[in-house]
Amino acid sequence: MSNYPIPEKLIYQGVESFGTPLWLYDRGTIEERIRELQVFDAVRYAQKANSNLSILSLMKKMGVVVDAVSAGEIYRALKAGYRGGATKKTPEIVYTADIFDADALALVKEHQIAVNIGSPDMIPQLAEAGIKTELTLRVNPGFGHGHSRKTNTGGDLSKHGVWFEQIKDCMKLAQANGMWISGLHMHIGSGADFEHLSKVTEAMREAARHLGSHIRMISTGGGFPIPYRESEEGNRIDINAYYKLWDDTRKQIAQSVGHSVSLEVEPGRYLVAESGLLVSKIRAIKTMGENKFYIVDAGFTDLVRPAFYGSYHKISILPQGSSVLGEDSDVIVAGPLCESGDVFTQEEGGYVVSRKLPEAKVNDLLVLHDTGAYGAAMSSNYNSRRLAAEVLYSKGELHLIRKRQTFEQMTENDRIVGL
Numbered sequence: 001m002s003n004y005p006i007p008e009k010l011i012y013q014g015v016e017s018f019g020t021p022l023w024l025y026d027r028g029t030i031e032e033r034i035r036e037l038q039v040f041d042a043v044r045y046a047q048k049a050n051s052n053l054s055i056l057s058l059m060k061k062m063g064v065v066v067d068a069v070s071a072g073e074i075y076r077a078l079k080a081g082y083r084g085g086a087t088k089k090t091p092e093i094v095y096t097a098d099i100f101d102a103d104a105l106a107l108v109k110e111h112q113i114a115v116n117i118g119s120p121d122m123i124p125q126l127a128e129a130g131i132k133t134e135l136t137l138r139v140n141p142g143f144g145h146g147h148s149r150k151t152n153t154g155g156d157l158s159k160h161g162v163w164f165e166q167i168k169d170c171m172k173l174a175q176a177n178g179m180w181i182s183g184l185h186m187h188i189g190s191g192a193d194f195e196h197l198s199k200v201t202e203a204m205r206e207a208a209r210h211l212g213s214h215i216r217m218i219s220t221g222g223g224f225p226i227p228y229r230e231s232e233e234g235n236r237i238d239i240n241a242y243y244k245l246w247d248d249t250r251k252q253i254a255q256s257v258g259h260s261v262s263l264e265v266e267p268g269r270y271l272v273a274e275s276g277l278l279v280s281k282i283r284a285i286k287t288m289g290e291n292k293f294y295i296v297d298a299g300f301t302d303l304v305r306p307a308f309y310g311s312y313h314k315i316s317i318l319p320q321g322s323s324v325l326g327e328d329s330d331v332i333v334a335g336p337l338c339e340s341g342d343v344f345t346q347e348e349g350g351y352v353v354s355r356k357l358p359e360a361k362v363n364d365l366l367v368l369h370d371t372g373a374y375g376a377a378m379s380s381n382y383n384s385r386r387l388a389a390e391v392l393y394s395k396g397e398l399h400l401i402r403k404r405q406t407f408e409q410m411t412e413n414d415r416i417v418g419l
């Protein structure tokens with residue numbers, strides 16, 4: 001089986017047509033992941049993972065609803081064809097955040113977007129804006145989990161959600177402002193740790209007691225891991241076991257209130273990560289003392305996860321032209337930025353490490369795998385680097401779903417003032 005979700009021939013074709021660095025996504029992989037999760041009553045895509053309009057539109061086509069964490073994400077969801085409607089049984093768009101800014105509040109009001117409250121202060125702010133609606137509450141159960149300190153979304157050092165001891169206060173606040181809370185959400189990044197997950201389900205049952213018969217929905221949040229490392233390949237999350245754990249929880253809550261309670265999941269990474277490749281070109285090969293470096297034309301302005309979290313991405317090389325790959329040796333893979341942290345082979349804390357990679361030549365392609373989530377979505381213009389093009393592989397063909405940014409677009413909002 002190929003190492004790539006996309007046939008190699010099409011990777012070369014993509015590079016020829018659209019240049020490097022280039023994001024390539026496989027539609028089939030995304031559809032496969034969606035189908036696995038469709039046992040849940042609703043799959044709500046955390047679009048922060050990859051909010052390209054074609055990806056959102058594919059989600060919609062597959063019956064997936066969407067989460068938005070900013071005004072911009074509401075805008076994208078609307079552009080992709082999702083509609084507001086906070087009182088629908090499963091709202092198509094839910095705004096989940098710890099604050100409203102003016103833009104978000106305006107869009108929530110205009111399109112009646114459902115809101116998942118992350119801070120008590122948001123409740124009176126809705127009322128002041130003339131919005132009265134059914135709400136859900138993102139609860140911080142007092143403990144967290146996560147693969148990095150930066151992804152831990154629970155506990156008293158996390159800014160996310162409403163502290164579990166304040167649920168009752170939020171209910172009163174909602175009531176005082178003519179609103180009510182009908183759902184609970186707990187995204188704390190448990191991943192596939194079932195021991196930890198059972199603590200989360202217990203916390204959910206506890207939190208649900210406060211809502212009593214108001215409760216209509218619980219959401220498990222996201223956090224489904226994917227096997228980034230070769231060694232993790234065999235231990236994918238057991239979706240059936242995950243479903244069972246949460247289905248039992250939902251049934252217990254439903255039984256105690258005497259009516260049905262729907263069960264949502266809110267994955268980002270799981271749906272898109274494995275569909276994506278970041279294709280770069282090796283532009284320099286050099287040695288620094290004992291260390292060999294491949295310097296490629298993609299940097300942390302494209303893929304920030306290694307620099308930000310010490311994340312691991314599989315790396316492979318595709319030879320170009322008549323180039324033939326040689327023996328494996330230890331290589332450090334770095335990007336072009338004027339920034340010493342611009343290294344793809346690093347661990348959490350910024351420790352640079354090497355990777356066994358075949359001997360390659362300048363202009364060979366270097367591919368970073370499993371980059372469909374938190375890749376393009378976290379890109380930036382730092383060092384005045386243009387945002388890379390994105391391409392979707394669907395039904396045997398490549399489709400450009402975002403053009404490479406032009407220098408003109410990059411500078412169009414700058415103004416030179418007469419000083």
Ligand SMILES: Cc1ncc(COP(=O)(O)O)c(C=O)c1O
Nearest residue numbers: 046187222223224266267268269
């Ligand atoms: C509220 C919320 N839901 C869902 C997700 C998606 O997480 P993941 O991509 O790990 O599934 C996140 C990630 O930060 C989140 O904050």
